[in-house]
Amino acid sequence: MLVAERHRKIVEVVNEKLSVRVTELSKLFKVTEETIRRDLEKLEKENLLRRSHGGAVSIQDEQSEVSYTEREITNAAEKKAIALEAVKLIMPGDQIVLDASTSAWYMAKEMPDLPLTVITNSIKVAVELSKKEQVKVISTGGMLLARSLSYAGPLAERSLNMYHVNKAFISCKGVHLEGGLSDSNEWQALLKRQMMSIADQTILLADSTKFGVRTFAHITNIGQVSSILTDSKIDDSYSRALEEKGVQVKTVKVAE
Structure with a gap:
């Protein structure tokens, strides 16, 4: 899987689950946890998600309440x-x-x-x-x-x-x-x-x-x-x- 495709899918997973842990993403994409952390850092800089302690959370509709x-x-x-x-x-x-x-x-x-x-x-x-x-x-x-x-x-x-x-x-x-x-x-x-x-x-x-x-x-x-x-x-x-x-x-x- 190309890096760009992995990044796109990571954002999809985070938005679907609202929050996800590094360990889960590592197993899902079959890459190291360190690779996932670098991915999350880049995606956060692009304002596509927000890193949390041990994972990431969605920023979709962040200012409105989740149903x-x-x-x-x-x-x-x-x-x-x-x-x-x-x-x-x-x-x-x-x-x-x-x-x-x-x-x-x-x-x-x-x-x-x-x-x-x-x-x-x-x-x-x-x-x-x-x-x-x-x-x-x-x-x-x-x-x-x-x-x-x-x-x-x-x-x-x-x-x-x-x-x-x-x-x-x-x-x-x-x-x-x-x-x-x-x-x-x-x-x-x-x-x-x-x-x-x-x-x-x-x-x-x-x-x-x-x-x-x-x-x-x-x-x-x-x-x-x-x-x-x-x-x-x-x-x-x-x-x-x-x-x-x-x-x-x-x-x-x-x-x-």
Whole structure:
């Protein structure tokens, strides 16, 4: 395969899967991981993709939200494993806030029917929690974002000012040591920042493909996160660097 053709196919794979690891591309194209890294570096300079720690992510429609259907199938096994671990952190009587991520939806599906108060901007999370009799659900309201089936905007942000919660569980599109947390949509980024501000602690739910990535809208600095739940594919050096910044990192094993 010619180099130009490999580059074209790499971009196609990244755009199709939204995120992909160097090891996967190396096996797919039968070249060394070092060759793939050079390919990704060149393609990033051409603004055809964005490198992440250990792989690459798509920049197609980077400033618009990915539809819920697409997000549900992207790294689903990792998100489910992370959500199962996150549910263990919830105690009876807690007041928590959940964002509109698919990880939060997986949490809602797995959450036991305990006496809890849950604030969310996600329609899907609210519907899932409505099946649990002991869980009190508060919706933020606001401007409906159809692609993510969630509410955002000034009204949603103002509604959060009324509350204080024990824990905020949020996800994002990128986690970067210098750039902090970021998202593809500015309204979602602002709302997540507000969610963190009303919580005693913030638990970030992020699969390993999101580390080393910076996207369109800045949420907050790494230091504002209490702890991170991710999958075991995260690079050890990145995990250590996060812990050196005072952020606890817990990894979960994903079933093959």
